């Protein structure tokens with residue numbers, strides 16, 4: 001397809017903007033710079049976007065996103081001036097199709113990999129990457145990498161096409177399979193190079209993104225014509241900057257079933273306590289949102305808000321009162337909560353999984369036994385029951401709900417458009433409801449703990465009337 005002089009001029013502008021992004025201080029806005037393949041391969045050829053001629057697309061005048069379209073990170077501002085925002089406002093490139101692309105569709109060879117734990121929607125993301133590459137850009141060489149990062153060098157890639165993946169959004173898990181560990185930078189980059197992949201789509205969580213930083217840096221160091229795009233996956237919602245992760249909402253919805261069962265068990269017993277443990281190694285988002293969206297939870301325990309059991313203002317005193325008032329109580333505890341007060345051996349302290357993540361002790365079992373001991377000590381003559389429900393894998397090993405499926409589709413398309421436009425080392429995600437491209441280094445560092453100072457935690461407290469666990 002021939003390139004018009006207008007296209008060539010717009011391409012020149014795109015490069016010019018990319019080169020000058022660092023200096024953008026327009027209206028006190030700091031645009032977070034993305035790496036473009038032309039930063040280290042300045043002679044790359046520009047191609048018109050094939051969407052111009054796609055029979056199902058009718059690009060209108062504002063269809064294409066330009067490098068000047070940005071999304072502000074923070075949308076809350078204090079007009080009184082009492083709390084001026086420090087420094088310039090951070091902004092990110094808006095995701096979406098670009099008028100010029102830096103890949104010839106017939107020369108694209110794409111690889112897709114899923115790493116880390118499961119999350120609802122992983123299969124939808126894979127499906128939409130395959131369908132999007134195929135239908136939107138006419139790509140015919142699309143491969144799945146099996147079982148996580150190690151699959152790049154230890155297994156044969158699986159050729160994928162839209163027919164194969166058509167039903168995948170209906171399945172939980174990842175058909176490509178996943179794993180932890182197995183990150184060998186040079187073997188991975190050598191395999192990417194040897195197999196001739198020039199677009200690599202990496203679906204994974206915080207650990208995966210830290211690995212992606214290394215892969216992207218090595219590819220840049222070797223000056224390879226390979227775009228690397230990240231699609232953040234975390235059922236725990238422990239990745240920062242983005243609004244929330246796909247699959248999170250589905251997991252919160254699934255958690256309602258466990259909370260409902262715990263409530264029924266507790267209500268049907270004399271002095272019954274229903275105890276539910278919800279995932280969240282390093283954040284309590286699932287526990288928090290599941291509590292907010294249920295009306296049955298009496299107390300929500302997360303690692304961001306330390307708690308204690310005995311004495312004034314402690315958990316036992318609170319539950320004693322609840323049992324007196326209502327005859328039953330439901331406690332939701334996040335997986336990562338209480339780890340500093342559960343007794344453990346030195347070897348348990350050192351235990352790590354294949355990816356280097358600490359292996360946590362089961363806070364639910366520990367709490368169940370502490371509750372039983374407390375009751376036997378303080379109320380030896382009264383009936384008491386604790387029913388402990390651990391729905392850990394049930395909330396993540398399910399297909400995505402409708403909202404998460406839509407999210408996955410927009411995420412996959414955003415990644416494709418970004419890679420085709422020649423951006424690399426970026427992660428896609430919604431910021432304030434709009435899809436953006438974020439430098440992977442930033443995503444890999446950004447944690448997302450529950451902010452116990454903001455209104456959401458105050459809502460939890462007002463719904464449950466639970467103690468603040470501040471020793472007074």
Ligand SMILES: Nc1ncnc2c1ncn2[C@@H]1O[C@H](COP(=O)(O)OP(=O)(O)O)[C@@H](O)[C@H]1O
Pocket residue numbers: 115116117148149150179180181182183204205206207208209210211212214233354355356357
């Ligand atoms: N700091 C790191 N550097 C390179 N690779 C990493 C790093 N942390 C994790 N990984 C790799 O990323 C993959 C997934 O990491 P993991 O923590 O298990 O899951 P998630 O990405 O879902 O958080 C694993 O293959 C792991 O080896």
Ligand SMILES: O=P(O)(O)OC[C@H]1O[C@](O)(COP(=O)(O)O)[C@@H](O)[C@@H]1O
Pocket residue numbers: 115116117118205206207233234235236279280281282335353
């Ligand atoms: O048993 P597995 O597969 O290691 O998964 C358990 C872990 O998965 C998590 O959901 C986190 O997984 P990721 O880091 O892969 O997103 C944790 O909350 C939990 O500790």
Ligand SMILES: [Mg+2]
Pocket residue numbers: 116205206207
């Ligand atoms: Mg993780």
